Amino acid sequence: MLDRKTLVLNRSWRPITTTSVRRAIVLMARGVAGAVNPGTFEVAEWETWIERGPRPLGSLRAQDFEFPVPEVIVLTQYNGFPAVPVSFTRRNVYRRDGYECMYCGKAPGLADLTIDHVTPRSRGGGTHWLNCVAACMRCNARKADRSPTQAGMALRKAPAAPRWPGGLDPHSLEERPVWHRFMPANTPGAR
Numbered sequence: 307m308l309d310r311k312t313l314v315l316n317r318s319w320r321p322i323t324t325t326s327v328r329r330a331i332v333l334m335a336r337g338v339a340g341a342v343n344p345g346t347f348e349v350a351e352w353e354t355w356i357e358r359g360p361r362p363l364g365s366l367r368a369q370d371f372e373f374p375v376p377e378v379i380v381l382t383q384y385n386g387f388p389a390v391p392v393s394f395t396r397r398n399v400y401r402r403d404g405y406e407c408m409y410c411g412k413a414p415g416l417a418d419l420t421i422d423h424v425t426p427r428s429r430g431g432g433t434h435w436l437n438c439v440a441a442c443m444r445c446n447a448r449k450a451d452r453s454p455t456q457a458g459m460a461l462r463k464a465p466a467a468p469r470w471p472g473g474l475d476p477h478s479l480e481e482r483p484v485w486h487r488f489m490p491a492n493t494p495g496a497r
């Protein structure tokens with residue numbers, strides 16, 4: 307339970323990250339965060355929360371102490387909005403590119419999607435955000451060991467390193483529908 311995730315909002319109620327329930331409780335106990343009731347948007351500070359916080363995720367018991375698990379907390383001081391680099395993974399490249407082939411523009415489905423090195427590895431192209439794009443198997447095979455110019459295949463969009471607010475992992479957001487109420491429409495992963 308302590309390793310479950312809690313959504314963290316800054317002082318302006320913008321979601322900035324997720325943290326463990328353990329850490330969320332520490333922040334509340336230190337008085338720098340309040341728990342948000344996702345149903346009513348009421349904010350409860352430590353004392354109130356312990357007494358009558360909602361318990362949709364159950365509660366923690368330590369000695370004779372029962373504590374409702376916060377799903378969302380809001381920071382009382384911090385108002386920053388850190389943009390944290392997204393970790394470079396195959397899946398995140400697909401997400402950045404909208405699961406579409408960056409050459410033909412089709413969305414072939416996961417089974418037929420692959421990663422294309424814009425400058426082929428055999429020509430010194432690295433495996434990183436700026437040199438990797440989603441491509442369908444067909445375009446990838448057609449391009450083969452050539453640069454886009456050599457292959458006469460234009461990229462639809464220059465690849466860039468994405469940054470997600472607070473490093474929010476869209477995957478984790480999808481798991482918790484209640485968090486969607488706190489997502490600005492343009493946050494990746496929001497529905």
Ligand SMILES: [Zn+2]
Pocket residue numbers: 407408409410411412441442443444445446
């Ligand atoms: Zn294609």
